[in-house]
Amino acid sequence: MPFLGGSLTFERYSVDDFSAHSFDDDDLQLLEQQAAGNFETSSLENARVGFLGGSHLLDVDFDLGKNVINEALHYGIRIDTNKIPAAIRKAWMQMELAAITQENPESRPTKAQRQEAKDAVERRCYDEAQSGKYRRMQSFPLLWDGPAGVLYFGGSGGSAAAQCTDLMARTFDVELRHITAGTLAHTWAYETGNEEVIGELQPSSFVPTLPYSDVAWGNPHSALPDFLGNEFLMWLWYTLENETDTFELDEDGEIVVMMNRTLTLECPRGESGKETITADCPTSLPEAMHGARSGKLPRKTGLIVARDGQQFEFALQAETLGISGAKIRVDDTDGFQAEDRIDLVRQLSESIDMLFYQFCERRVAESWVGEVDTIGQWLTGATKRRKKKAA
16 A cells, blocks of 8 residues: 555545544454445445455455554555446447337337336346446555544545545544645644634735736635645745745754646636646746746645655645655665654655745745735746855
């Protein structure tokens, strides 16, 4: 499973009301009770969700020695669906109608005949679903960091993540909340006493002639300031190009950052579309700056992050701070164990959070208005690029 090897893709969820903060046989028993395949279904397009042991698609064995690693629970989830392809259903319908009207092929089928054909197709779909012929299985890795109260979902959200968190909540009687730029900003604000300020923030327009009051991709039903993720990437881009690529972390050392491989920009007003630039250093290409000058905001970018002798290469989604295609490079692989891999997953997440917290501190300061103006002048070419500070 990817959390123990290979590249990583994940989004995070906070887990509340799990009082134990460690895992034992009782927790594994709950996983076994809700294991994948325990509840068979022949219902059409009806999903069945269950837990996996974490080794492969059919692994439903749970054991403390295998599943609890470095105080984290490593397992998986499988979603089984029965879905007859639409093209096949349509073909069956035409075959049934042809059989019903074969004595008079030139006449159009009556309403009753169409209903008869439809009922026959439904019966056939049911029979085929029972056979399992069209069953589809999807699996996603999970890593539950008990001490930190964080669930790593090995995917990019959507309905699969919703089904996963629903099963988790019902099985363990916990509450899960998607960690996004907005929720992380509120966490920082709570810890630093800036809750009121964060609650009043409005999107910043980096190009004064192209203002906007909200981003086109925002959730109209959410009050969370997830747009801060887009502003974070814009601020990071400016800082890397003009000031420094090294960020001091007080007692936690420093982080060195570089934008790499990919950059996706989109118009927050929903007018001039979306573009993705792929190159070794995408921000150095003229089309990247042209897109930003037209008012587009970063929605996703590739990053290389180095901290404490470890290097991570991945793509970061702005609004969710979700990670995709992460490669963990270890200087010394001798004796490298699963426990070390989980520590590095934690370190990667912590590094992103620390960078984002630095941005939040700048974002709520009175000087932010001036920073927005400076970034705007840089985008429009009104000021020359500054020389970076030495790393």
